[in-house]
Amino acid sequence: MSQVKVAQETEVVQSLQTQLANAFLLYFNYKRYHWQSYGPHFRDLHHLFDEQGGEVLATIDELGERVRILHSTPIASPAEFTERATVIVSTGQTMKDMIEEAAQNHSTVIKELRESVEIANRANDPGTADLFTRIVQIHEKHEWFLRELLEKNDGLSS
Numbered sequence: 437m438s439q440v441k442v443a444q445e446t447e448v449v450q451s452l453q454t455q456l457a458n459a460f461l462l463y464f465n466y467k468r469y470h471w472q473s474y475g476p477h478f479r480d481l482h483h484l485f486d487e488q489g490g491e492v493l494a495t496i497d498e499l500g501e502r503v504r505i506l507h508s509t510p511i512a513s514p515a516e517f518t519e520r521a522t523v524i525v526s527t528g529q530t531m532k533d534m535i536e537e538a539a540q541n542h543s544t545v546i547k548e549l550r551e552s553v554e555i556a557n558r559a560n561d562p563g564t565a566d567l568f569t570r571i572v573q574i575h576e577k578h579e580w581f582l583r584e585l586l587e588k589n590d591g592l593s594s
Contacts, residue, residue: 448559449508451552456499457521462492465526469534542579
């Protein structure tokens with residue numbers, strides 16, 4: 437994406453584009469976690485990752501459409517997603533690594549979405565503020581579930 441185009445985006449649209457990129461990468465990460473699940477908690481984690489990935493996937497269309505509503509063009513290529521995202525692409529090898537990585541990514545998104553609500557409110561854009569508010573609740577729930585997996589002394593955490 438050219439820097440000129442980024443510079444012309446409003447702060448609200450920039451926030452939407454970042455969260456659109458984050459949602460795509462989180463979804464890709466979740467598919468990786470889902471496919472790479474193993475061990476004594478395989479079934480539960482396999483299903484959890486698929487469920488959470490599906491919930492993240494459902495936010496992508498809303499984010500992209502909101503960018504269009506605001507008269508801009510949503511990012512749509514893998515290069516743009518990796519350039520704009522603030523979450524990390526999965527490198528976790530163990531189940532614990534994957535859970536910690538996912539939880540950290542959700543913490544990043546939660547912080548940014550809370551800031552983005554304020555950006556949208558300052559821009560007098562209640563529609564975008566509402567979208568960010570609804571999506572942050574999804575990430576808060578996901579982060580909570582993942583954090584709880586790490587809190588329980590069941591062999592996943594040391």
